[in-house]
Amino acid sequence: MQATLFQVEGDTLLAQGEAGLSETAWQLLGLSENDEITVTHPPAVESLASVRRRIYGNRLDARAFAEIVGDVAAGRYTEVHLAAFLTASAALPLDDNETADLTRAMINVGDQMHWNVPIVVDKHCVGGLPGNRTTPIVVAIVAANGLVMPKTSSRAITSPAGTADTMETLAPVDLSIETLRRVVDGEGGCIAWGGAVHLSPADDIFVRVERELDVDTEGQLVASVLSKKIAAGSTHVVIDIPVGATAKVRSKAAAEQLAHRLNTVATRFGLAMTCLQTDGSQPVGRGIGPALEAFDVLAVLQNLSNAPDDLRQRAALLAGAALEIGGKAEKNAGVALALKTLADGRAWSKFEAICEAQGGLREPPKAAHVYPLVAPRAGRVVHINNRKIARLAKLAGAPESKAAGVHVEVRLGDEIDRGQPLVHVHAETTGELSYALDYAARTGDFVSVES
Template structure:
């Protein structure tokens, strides 16, 4: 069997990218002309996967007649140690020409996007292909018709949840505002009214924490569809990671590339959000759009254009959708990073005196807007309902019940390493740079290290004295703390201070 090798697990996590490791002197590499980064088709019984080849030196850890598979490739094949698989050149990706066409400015239709998504899910497109596609779609290079087509193609590639004709509420924040962790609060309030709100959330792409990262501090979020339905039928809502479900699965591949590029495009942002909302069975969706000079959406003009695109695509795919514009000029709450944001959420739910008032107000605004949007909602009455549920403790009780249904509640932990950043002078905090503060939190280890991040000690408008702590860096290791501290010192103007009289 000259085209086969014995499979062994490499135990290497390459996320969703299947990777195979082969000796440079193995007979298949020689016979087939395989080299590093070659795309290789691997067939095992009734399964196959296309993987990227990494070549191992002949004096390395791998036997000459073995092929080691990354965790994702091993799982995709359902491999067992000692299995012998067949290796061959895959057919070229048919959609590569569509990626090139888009790079040269051509418009794509739904069939073109479906071809790209199919090849993405079958790993026929390389990371360079995907990076080229995402870059070609960046900015405003996807028009409204293309965005609708991409959204439909992304939804069609996966499962769509059916809730039996019931109305299903949902909300999503476009991001770019550190600490804006309103989703767990909105879900708790809305579910406490008896409405259905099965919230599937993402992990961070370019931010210090995504909703799923923060929620995972307090409860398990990796639930399959059966567990999701059990939680929602029992409690009316959930906050889980959508990546464990087959909802718009191509989006996870795009996100992996976007995370490396540190950007996403307007059209792909809308397609990503709304394809998952439609796939989750949502019927009524509220989009939270923070606007500020250091937020993701930086101007009123950009907000108007993005809102119009959301509304157009939402209508085209059958969603009742509204956009909520919010203040994106400064971080929300005190904590930035999964555990610190979880602590803020709990402080609001528990009605603590130290709870961040801005996070509470934002959550109430969003819950009110969503309740007004819901079937039977009376415009203007949602705010009073939301406040009553939060102030009475009903929202807290519902949140804890959801956590228990998802697998059990846990209190957030504190980081073992903390460094304070002092004010260089006295005065009044006039601005906070969202991007710099988010970067400090990420350098400290967030979101990978759940306890890492930034704890703000002041807000815009506060008067400070020289040497007073402005914020704390929280880290799991001294190296990460020092790394974040160096960057913070280089960007000491992240918190602008309007100097007053001495």
């Protein structure tokens, strides 16, 4: 393991010959108090020569990616090295060969799961659309219809919540590979955090740095998605690509290019894939942030009267595609079957059973501090800025503060009054609330109203 050595003076903290360790180091090394450790210089990391070549515009081969990813997964790269590799892969985007080589390298350094069924379905959203939390609903619908869907999800990269962040407010998600297998064997599906099961562990390291950079490139995105799916043993995958002016993918052309790249690399690994372009013009549901999104998910699954219909329809669209690709519905009959599975309560029963198997259904937390941003004038909602709203939710503390985020009170086309709340900011502490409200005061135009 590689670590930074800090020195202390005097003997109040440590005696001569003693070292203190971080909690992470205690766990990784499996040490007890008074154990002996050996500290040496780290060996020279030879794969950094490949990173430097990549910075200067040279393409890398499979061997170089294998060496880089091996060193990354072993913890031999510093933050500076990781940032340089990711930046170089953004400045000169990875091509198809590099993306496939990176994907394979990321699969090979982690665990891989195998299932004794011919069809294993999965879904993924490329992100960029706040509140688009369809996964828990899709898994429940698909598993309720007898397909196997061992879903592993990431935490947020640049967004206020990832599926794992949201799901964690409803049930434990850091399942061991044995628990995950038991849940899926029993219920046909699960919604787990990918990092805990050590599928594509290098990805989790990359994701952490991408989050700090707020950079998320196509090549890394494809390698990240596909390495997780393939390592999880998936054979059929549905991809949700939201398209909108302030979504991650901004145009139909960009969505098609991304779908092409995903399909090209997936084909090399024998993975069947359906890419769906969806509306990315405004947030999905009402809540943005782990717990706020969880309440939307519960409302749809429980058929509550206030359930956001846009979230229900999107989940049904994706679940329908999965049911079709997985052979449980005829072509164009998937969506109807999905909606029926929600309406008759089978999806909710399945979701409850999955949560119980993962360790027990939980009540998501609620924020201590809620503050409205109100309409400066009466009129019609003509634009909702996904990026600004996502940033507002992050500044309020999401995803680290589970209850934090933004609740969107209006939809495009709504007629509203002056002073009517447009969104509510939710925060766990007054510090985080004022941090978000400072940004709100500086920025404005989260929701544009035209009189």
